[in-house]
Amino acid sequence: MNKIIVVNQPSRWLLNIPGVEVVSSRRYLSDKKFSTLKNVRIFNLSNDYAYQSRGYYVSLLAEARGHKVVPSVKNILDLKERSLAQSVSEDLNDLVQKSLKRIRSKEFILSIYFGKNVSNQYSKLSRELHKLFQAPFLRARFVHIGDKWEIYSVRTIPFKEIPEHHLPFVQTFAKEYFGRKRYDSARKGKHLYDLAILTNSKEVAPPSNKRALEAFAEAAEKLGCYVEFITRDDYNRIPKFDALFIRETTAVNHYTYCMARRAQSEGLAVLDSPDSILKCANKVYLAELLSTAKIPTPKTVVLSSDNPKEADKMGYPCVLKLPDSSFSRGVVKVRNREEFRTKVREMLKTSDLVLLQEYMPTKYDWRVGVLNNEVLFVCKYYMAAGHWQIYNWNSPKKSDVEGNFDILEPSQAPPQVIDIALKATRLIGNGLYGVDIKIVDGKPYIIEINDNPNVDAGVEDSLLKEELYNKIIRFLLDQINKEPLFNQTEVKSFDVTKKSSALH
Structure with missing residues (x-):
């Protein structure tokens, strides 16, 4: 070569x-x-x-x-990221402390030439930093904070700034370096891909609990990923990753959609894709989509200020839903005309359209988890104690906020539940979905399709265990090398500033 x-x-x-x-x-x-x-x-x-x-x-x-x-x-780009230097500091902590334990000052600068330093005592540390950042000439700055050393920054050194008395060493290192037939590739082998997982630690009902997030990270790392949990503040860093996995409740007029759209426009693999968020997050859209495809749902009417009396035709009790409701929030049961008038008036202040649905009481809802048009898991979610929904956010007892669950092998679920779930998700795409279904008089009805379904440790993973996380991460990584979903002209026409109002 x-x-x-x-x-x-x-x-x-x-x-x-x-x-x-x-x-x-x-x-x-x-x-x-x-x-x-x-x-x-x-x-x-x-x-x-x-x-x-x-x-x-x-x-x-x-x-x-x-x-x-x-x-x-x-x-x-990695060399410009302060956060990456911090994560490297954690990864190499033992080596850093061992290498710098005799330094008495509060700051130390390490010059690295082709993976080496002029002093042999720093050779291993120099080699590890060079493997990570790969630039021929590096300058690592360490600071002593509290009782330990931390990497503050790693930068390149222009050749003209190399001290003259270092040049003989650099000449020796260079001959050895350029004489090699093989070179370490930056973060390859150990890390084939960079995966960002979007989370929100302040979310009351996140789609994955802490143990599940750890399991996702562990699965990704075993599959060769560098994993970083990111937040809404990392919007501008999205292009440095290969894939984005959203584990925060999504919505269209929200930064989660903006981040998914930015990732898609940059060519990243994305789960949930912005297309899935658009289709699933709005219940008015879903109602129209399912109706057109002749997939059974509860009787549904789209209300506006022009037709507020439709509930009288539906009968009481009935259910009102805001189009972008999730986790049972924005969903209310009204028992009579007076309650209906009060609630629909409140909802129409928030949205021009409100969904009115037939009330279908059941002891539990079916949830079918679907990935790439294949069933991952099947759950029965029981209603919260003394409540008509799975979640009762107004319960005085924390233990009664959620109902119990049973998880089943897909083969144990009624065939019509599996069939209707797959038929519904094919209308959306090939991503990760949770389909909520009720069975009334032996007939299944789609309640909703979630683009960001729960995957909690101890619940949805009860049967597949770590294989559930492996399947989801493998699917996401498989998308990295596939053709983009749209052409470059469309990518260039996407203007992030148009969505700036949602980046709040």
């Missing part, structure tokens, strides 16, 4: 490396000769890797040309 060093000014390159061509960044970017070369490894030693700088474009075009490049664009 041919090796090429790219620098800003070859005339100022002081190292003599046999068998390695040295070219300017300007020439590498503009000379068509380099765009057609095959079997090439590029070592980008530009002075600056800032976004859209010449050094940045060297790595970007090298990747586009199919050249193996060090550092990669991902490495360059």
Whole structure:
């Protein structure tokens, strides 16, 4: 494999490396000769890797040309992330403490040249940091906080800033480095992909409990992922990941949708996809979709200020739902005309449309978990004690907020429950869904389709255990290398600023 060093000014390159061509960044970017070369490894030693700088474009075009490049664009972006330095500090904590235990100052700067330092005592630490960040010249800054050392930042060093008395060491390191036939790839092997899991620690009823989130992370790491739990504040960091997994209750006029849409526009694999959020989050849309497909649902009427008397035709009691309700919130049962008038008036202040549905009392609802048009699990969710819904948020006893559950093998569930669930989810897509179904007089009725279904440790995973988490993560990772769902013209036309009002 041919090796090429790219620098800003070859005339100022002081190292003599046999068998390695040295070219300017300007020439590498503009000379068509380099765009057609095959079997090439590029070592980008530009002075600056800032976004859209010449050094940045060297790595970007090298990747586009199919050249193996060090550092990669991902490495360059990683070097700008303060949070990544913090996570690395945690991963390498024992090595950092051992390596710096004799340092008495409050700050320490470690210069790393091709994975080595001029002092052998820091060789292992230098090697590990180089494996992670891959830039030929690195400067790691450590600070002593409390009773331990932490990595504060990792940055590249322009060649011109290398101290003169270090140059003989750099020459030796360089000959060894460029003489290699194999190179460590940044976070590859151990981490094939970067997975972001969106969560909200303040959410009262999140779709996954803490143990389930840990299980998802463990499954992803075993499958070769670097996993990071992110929040709404990480919107601008989405492009650095390969996949986004949303484990927070979604809504369209909400940052969860904006983050899903941003991820999709950047080419990430996304679960839940913005398309699924759009289709599932609005019950008016679902009612129309299911009705058109002739899939049984409770009798349903879409109310507006123009037809407020429809409940009289439906009969009492009946159920009112806000279009974007979830986890039983925004869903009320009205027992008579007076309650109906009061509640519908309140709801129409929030939404121009409100859903009116036939009341179907049952002891439990069926929940069918579906992934990629296959059944993952089947649950019976029993109504909360003394209540008509699975959740009773007004219960004075915390233990009575949720009802009990039974989990079954799909083969144990009534066939009509499985059939109607799969028929319904095919209308939405091939993602992860939870289909709520009631059986009345032997006939199944779809209540709703959730794009962000519960996957809680101790409940939905009771039968499959860790395999449930493996299946979901495998599906998400399989999407990374698939063709995008829309063309680049559509991607470019997407304007995030149009959704800025939802990023609150």
